[in-house]
Amino acid sequence: xxxxxxxxxxxxxxxxxxxxxxxxxxxxxxxxxxxxxxxxxxxxxxxxxxxxxxxxxxxxxxxxxxxxxxxxxxxxxxxxxxxxxxxxxxxxxxxxxxxxxxxxxxxxxxxxxxxxxxxxxxxxxxxxxxxxxxxxxxxxx
Amino acid sequence: xxxxxxxxxxxxxxxxxxxxxxxxxxxxxxxxxxxxxxxxxxxxxxxxxxxxxxxxxxxxxxxxxxxxxxxxxxxxxxxxxxxxxxxxxxxxxxxxxxxxxxxxxxxxxxxxxxxxxxxxxxxxxxxxxxxxxxxxxxxxxxxxxxxxxxxxxxxxxxxxxxxxxxxxxxxxxxxxxxxxxxxxxxxxxxxxxxxxxxxxxxxxxxxxxxxxxxxxxxxxxxxxxxxxxxxxxxxxxxxxxxxxxxxxxxxxxxxxxxxxxxxxxxxxxxxxxxxxxxxxxxxxxxxxxxxxxxxxxxxxxxxxxxxxxxxxxxxxxxxxxxxxxxxxxxxxxxxxxxxxxxxxxxxxxxxxxxxxxxxxxxxxxxxxxxxxxxxxxxxxxxxxxxxxxxxxxxxxxxxxxxxxxxxxxxxxxxxxxxxxxxxxxxxxxxxxx
Ligand SMILES: [Zn+2]
Numbered sequence: 001x002x003x004x005x006x007x008x009x010x011x012x013x014x015x016x017x018x019x020x021x022x023x024x025x026x027x028x029x030x031x032x033x034x035x036x037x038x039x040x041x042x043x044x045x046x047x048x049x050x051x052x053x054x055x056x057x058x059x060x061x062x063x064x065x066x067x068x069x070x071x072x073x074x075x076x077x078x079x080x081x082x083x084x085x086x087x088x089x090x091x092x093x094x095x096x097x098x099x100x101x102x103x104x105x106x107x108x109x110x111x112x113x114x115x116x117x118x119x120x121x122x123x124x125x126x127x128x129x130x131x132x133x134x135x136x137x138x139x140x141x
Numbered sequence: 142x143x144x145x146x147x148x149x150x151x152x153x154x155x156x157x158x159x160x161x162x163x164x165x166x167x168x169x170x171x172x173x174x175x176x177x178x179x180x181x182x183x184x185x186x187x188x189x190x191x192x193x194x195x196x197x198x199x200x201x202x203x204x205x206x207x208x209x210x211x212x213x214x215x216x217x218x219x220x221x222x223x224x225x226x227x228x229x230x231x232x233x234x235x236x237x238x239x240x241x242x243x244x245x246x247x248x249x250x251x252x253x254x255x256x257x258x259x260x261x262x263x264x265x266x267x268x269x270x271x272x273x274x275x276x277x278x279x280x281x282x283x284x285x286x287x288x289x290x291x292x293x294x295x296x297x298x299x300x301x302x303x304x305x306x307x308x309x310x311x312x313x314x315x316x317x318x319x320x321x322x323x324x325x326x327x328x329x330x331x332x333x334x335x336x337x338x339x340x341x342x343x344x345x346x347x348x349x350x351x352x353x354x355x356x357x358x359x360x361x362x363x364x365x366x367x368x369x370x371x372x373x374x375x376x377x378x379x380x381x382x383x384x385x386x387x388x389x390x391x392x393x394x395x396x397x398x399x400x401x402x403x404x405x406x407x408x409x410x411x412x413x414x415x416x417x418x419x420x421x422x423x424x425x426x427x428x429x430x431x432x433x434x435x436x437x438x439x440x441x442x443x444x445x446x447x448x449x450x451x452x453x454x455x456x457x458x459x460x461x462x463x464x465x466x467x468x469x470x471x472x473x474x475x476x477x478x479x480x481x482x483x484x485x486x487x488x489x490x491x492x493x494x495x496x497x498x499x500x501x502x503x504x505x506x507x508x509x510x511x512x513x514x515x516x517x518x519x520x521x522x523x524x525x526x527x528x529x530x531x532x533x534x535x536x537x538x539x540x541x542x543x544x545x546x547x548x549x550x551x552x553x554x555x556x557x558x559x560x561x562x563x564x565x566x567x568x569x570x571x572x573x574x
Contacts, residue, residue, distance in 0.1 A: 005524075007523070007524030009517055044525075065517055065554055067519070067523060067524060069524045099525075
């Protein structure tokens with residue numbers, strides 16, 4: 001249930017995001033989800049890709065600072081209340097969500113969560129019968 | 142605390158002045174009659190040997206630079222026939238020709254004397270085993286320490302540099318008590334000892350004499366902690382004699398200059414005027430006993446400050462501060478002197494940052510601005526903005542409190558900053574004067 005998300009340190013200058021995507025594209029690595037968090041000076045690119053280990057090696061060869069981060073992914077109906085419920089389940093057991101992003105497929109949303117305690121977050125969400133996605137499920141989308 | 146030559150090392154200031162005046166007169170006479178280069182320069186300045194009577198007259202004399210040594214390559218500034226020269230050393234220049242220095246038999250004996258003082262002030266004596274891990278050869282480090290060690294009657298291990306496994310083995314088996322090498326090698330050795338599995342208790346190492354490259358107080362603390370020894374700073378340059386020009390005593394409050402042999406001045410590197418006592422500026426040496434290659438007002442490019450009061454160790458020989466950096470590297474930002482080495486030592490204290498950096502100086506609306514670009518270490522990089530932001534803030538605060546200057550810190554991707562074995566470009570000054 002743990003998904004290895006690729007995190008890439010980026011300076012805020014034009015062209016760097018393109019370079020990352022080109023490096024991955026040349027090796028036919030598929031991107032399921034992408035989000036950028038940034039300040040005025042630097043940013044962190046977060047990616048869910050088909051082969052995170054290989055993507056990491058490829059980017060490292062091109063001198064990017066890269067890390068793999070454990071995240072979890074939940075599929076839920078797109079209504080906001082479902083998203084709210086997920087966050088509530090976690091906050092009730094004192095697990096903080098460091099960041100989250102989502103995208104929708106049809107009438108479902110796929111929610112990516114980075115939690116302070118990944119293992120227990122998975123347990124809690126499962127016990128509330130939330131639909132957790134495996135890495136292999138995600139890469140197929 | 143032993144003093145090798147108390148007659149000179151503890152002489153009162155008046156006596157020192159008298160000795161210096163007498164020796165300067167002899168040196169000036171020697172170069173005037175034996176070195177055409179110096180004779181011409183003195184004549185151009187309207188000076189003859191009789192123009193120099195006391196040490197205070199030294200300011201009349203022209204300066205000598207490394208370029209002058211290169212222009213007279215290899216032996217043009219020697220003051221004796223080659224038959225009198227018993228040794229030649231050379232330092233490899235980063236650009237062009239090496240700098241060549243020659244010693245008469247008498248010069249070698251002077252060198253041994255000042256190195257005996259150096260080792261004695263570091264607490265060494267005839268009962269010590271001195272492991273000389275400076276390179277032997279054209280470089281002056283190895284042989285300089287070697288002669289000094291023999292002069293004080295210690296047992297010298299001329300192991301030279303490199304071969305770390307053997308260094309550690311002999312240090313252990315022979316019971317070396319004094320280690321002589323560059324500070325960076327000492328640090329490297331300390332880590333190798335930890336990894337070797339040899340227990341510190343099984344080593345007899347007590348003190349280290351380290352020099353030949355600039356090093357910071359942080360580095361000293363690190364070496365002292367890791368090797369559990371006292372780390373003594375020694376200073377020298379081959380043009381002047383090699384190691385032995387100045388060295389710390391056990392008090393570690395500055396390096397005593399052997400000023401009965403090497404007369405120091407502090408000048409402003411821009412105006413070339415001698416600065417008042419206590420000012421920081423470029424260190425200049427006149428060798429006043431050397432015979433083979435006497436140098437008049439040789440500009441070292443090293444920046445430091447001199448202190449003339451008597452040291453707690455009893456020596457009266459003037460003390461210089463640990464070198465802050467080279468005059469070529471000094472930046473003046475909003476009126477404050479800044480050396481790239483100061484920035485480097487702040488970075489070295491922080492594990493999260495690699496000590497690869499670039500300083501960019503600019504002027505915006507008549508105000509100097511300073512930006513530091515540093516690389517984030519991959520081992521530390523996690524994907525939280527807040528973490529990177531707090532790292533940036535922490536570095537900015539550390540820099541500000543230790544340099545007294547506001548610096549904008551920018552985190553950059555790795556390998557952006559050029560690497561090189563020697564001197565890589567650390568500073569870009571975009572200001573237009
Ligand atoms: Zn002292």
